[in-house]
Structure formats: structure tokens, C-alpha cells
Amino acid sequence: MDAITSREELxxxxxxYLGKKSAILAILKGLGSLPVEERKVAGAGANSxxxxxxALLKEKEASLAGGQAGQDKAPGAVDITLPGxxxxxxxxxxxxxxxxxxxxxxxxxxxxxxxxxxxxWDYYNFEALNIPKEHPARDSMxxxxxxxxxxxxxxxxxxxxxxxxMQIRVMEKQKPPLRIVVPGRVFRYEATxxxxxxxxxxxxxxxIDKGITMADLKGSLYEFSxxxxxxDRRVRFRCDFFPFVEPGVEMAVExxxxxxxxxxxxxxxxxxxxxxxxxxxxxxxxxxxxxxxEYSGFAFGMGIxxxxxxxxxxxxxxxxxxxxxxxxxxx
Ligand code: YSA
Numbered sequence: 001m002d003a004i005t006s007r008e009e010l011x012x013x014x015x016x017y018l019g020k021k022s023a024i025l026a027i028l029k030g031l032g033s034l035p036v037e038e039r040k041v042a043g044a045g046a047n048s049x050x051x052x053x054x055a056l057l058k059e060k061e062a063s064l065a066g067g068q069a070g071q072d073k074a075p076g077a078v079d080i081t082l083p084g085x086x087x088x089x090x091x092x093x094x095x096x097x098x099x100x101x102x103x104x105x106x107x108x109x110x111x112x113x114x115x116x117x118x119x120x121w122d123y124y125n126f127e128a129l130n131i132p133k134e135h136p137a138r139d140s141m142x143x144x145x146x147x148x149x150x151x152x153x154x155x156x157x158x159x160x161x162x163x164x165x166m167q168i169r170v171m172e173k174q175k176p177p178l179r180i181v182v183p184g185r186v187f188r189y190e191a192t193x194x195x196x197x198x199x200x201x202x203x204x205x206x207x208i209d210k211g212i213t214m215a216d217l218k219g220s221l222y223e224f225s226x227x228x229x230x231x232d233r234r235v236r237f238r239c240d241f242f243p244f245v246e247p248g249v250e251m252a253v254e255x256x257x258x259x260x261x262x263x264x265x266x267x268x269x270x271x272x273x274x275x276x277x278x279x280x281x282x283x284x285x286x287x288x289x290x291x292x293x294e295y296s297g298f299a300f301g302m303g304i305x306x307x308x309x310x311x312x313x314x315x316x317x318x319x320x321x322x323x324x325x326x327x328x329x330x331x
Pocket of ligand 1: 161162163164188190195196197198200202242244245273274275276277278279280298299300301302303304305306
């Protein structure tokens with residue numbers, strides 16, 4: 001067996017020692033003609049010999065296969081001729097894909113994309129937006145406060161609860177006409193469920209110019225919905241209250257799971273609210289250094305995670321962050 005170096009030689013060996021005309025097969029075939037006692041002894045011996053020959057054959061087969069791939073490699077050496085392990089290629093997370101798509105839609109409508117800090121002062125997050133301390137509107141945005149000493153002017157630090165603080169930061173730096181969108185992460189100290197997360201994304205929109213009206217706001221958001229969800233999806237505006245707008249509205253989109261008839265995702269209402277919006281409050285324009293007698297503007301803040309729910313009919317927002325690759329690979 002040691003002298004064998006090729007498959008052909010091994011085949012010849014197999015036919016000779018284990019083939020139909022081999023001695024071992026002849027012994028096994030002849031067992032029936034032996035007396036019982038002799039048959040037992042001869043049978044056991046012949047079978048054990050056959051097993052040994054088969055084991056030798058297997059071992060040699062494996063060593064010839066390895067030798068062919070590795071060309072007589074030393075034990076333990078790396079076989080560089082073996083095919084490589086496939087590398088798992090990742091792809092862009094569905095929420096980031098939506099953010100990119102929204103950026104494209106709004107920039108094509110004349111908006112510029114800007115970003116802002118996730119760790120913010122309460123001044124920008126609340127006060128400059130007409131939400132002073134103790135204002136009940138603060139309760140609707142349960143806040144993660146940062147345990148840091150307040151600034152000299154008493155400003156406290158927090159994780160921004162919405163992207164609206166960027167309205168003020170932009171107004172402080174740029175003068176009208178202004179058209180910006182601000183995508184980014186926001187944080188709220190609240191329980192998670194099928195439509196709520198404690199960390200999610202928003203995209204803020206702000207347009208300020210002479211003569212901007214509610215019609216511009218509705219026109220821009222209808223156009224966004226038409227491009228993102230298609231022309232057939234119904235959209236609803238209803239009055240809402242935010243201290244930083246007057247008047248204020250919420251926009252909801254027809255539920256993609258039940259198409260308006262009511263289900264768990266839309267709390268049986270048939271609609272899912274995706275954004276708050278309105279005409280920028282004169283006090284907010286003043287806080288940003290813009291004269292409300294001369295300029296007016298609209299603003300909106302849209303929740304990003306709810307948008308793909310509505311487009312694809314996904315029934316639980318938490319799936320985006322559960323790291324289940326079977327879910328994420330579908331996008
Ligand atoms: C209103 C008027 C403006 O002139 C500008 C912006 C706004 C929106 C305001 N800043 C705001 O945050 N309103 S909101 O609390 O109602 O949230 C806006 C959107 O974020 C919601 O419509 C929803 O789509 C999403 N959202 C809110 N809480 C969420 C959430 N998404 C996931 N998880 C949560 N916990």
C-alpha cells in the first residue's frame with residue numbers, strides 16, 4: 001500500500017484485494033459450505049480482514065486527495081490552492097437608505113442638507129423654540145439629561161429630543177431666503193412598542209422667505225408623499241399643537257398594512273402619523289434673529305423609522321434595530 005502513489009494504482013489494488021474475484025470475497029462466499037463451528041471462526045476472521053482492507057483503502061484515498069490539492073504539503077502547512085472562504089458583504093441599513101432617498105427628494109425641491117449636534121443645550125431644544133421651563137409641552141418629549149455642570153449662562157445639556165433645535169442654529173448663522181432639511185438621530189426617554197423607539201431618526205424641514213404660506217407647506221409635503229409613496233397613497237392633515245408653530249398640523253399617511261381598515265400597527269385608526277409641522281411661530285423667528293414682520297416660514301419634523309413601515313407594510317418598528325439579518329437582507 002505504501003508504494004501506491006496514484007488513483008490508478010489504488011484502483012488496481014482495490015480490485016485485487018476487495019473486488020469480485022478477490023480472495024477475501026471467495027472466502028466469504030464459501031462460508032455457507034463450512035460446518036457451523038468452522039463457519040463462525042472463518043466468518044469473523046474474514047470480515048475483520050475485509051474491514052481492515054477497507055479502512056486502509058479509505059485512508060489512502062484521503063491522503064491521495066490531499067496530496068493532489070496540496071502537492072505533497074508538509075503536515076500543518078497552509079494549502080494556498082484551496083478556494084477562499086466567501087466574505088460576507090454588508091449593505092447600507094434600510095433606515096440610512098431612506099435618509100439618503102429623502103435627502104435626494106428634498107434637495108431636488110431646492111432644500112439644502114445640514115446636520116447638527118446630538119448632544120444639545122436645553123436652550124436650543126426647548127427655550128428658543130418657545131418651550132420655557134415648566135411648559136407642559138416638555139412632558140411630551142421625555143428627555144435624557146446629560147449629567148454635566150450647566151454652562152455659565154445656566155444652559156443645561158441633554159440628548160436632543162427632536163431635530164427642531166437646528167431651526168434656531170441655522171437662523172442664527174444664515175439669513176433668508178432659507179430652505180434646509182436636517183436629518184439625524186434623536187432620543188426620548190420612553191417605552192418602546194410597535195411604533196415607538198427611544199432612539200430614532202427625524203428629518204427637519206425649514207423654509208423661510210417673504211410670503212411663505214401654509215399652501216407652500218402642504219404643497220411640499222404632498223409632493224414628498226407622491227414621490228416616496230406613489231400617487232395613490234392617501235395623506236391626511238389635521239390640526240395639532242406645537243409651541244414653535246402657529247398654526248400647527250400633523251400629517252398622517254394611510255396605513256400600509258390594513259389600507260385604512262384598522263389594525264394593530266395603526267391602533268385601529270387606519271392612519272399613521274409621520275410628522276408634525278406648521279408655520280414658524282413669530283417668537284421662534286425672533287429667537288433666530290429674523291424679523292417676523294418681514295419674513296414667514298414653514299417647518300416640519302418627520303419620523304424616519306415610520307416611513308419604511310408605511311412603504312413596505314412592516315408591522316413592527318423594532319425590527320430595524322433587532323439585528324436580525326433575515327429581516328435586514330430584504331432591503
Ligand atoms: C413640529 C412642528 C415644526 O415646525 C417642526 C417640527 C415638528 C415636529 C416636532 N419637533 C416633533 O418632534 N414632533 S413629534 O414629537 O410629534 O415627532 C415627530 C414625528 O417623529 C412623529 O410624527 C413620529 O413620526 C416620530 N416619532 C415621535 N416619537 C417617536 C417617533 N418615531 C419613533 N419612535 C418614537 N418614540
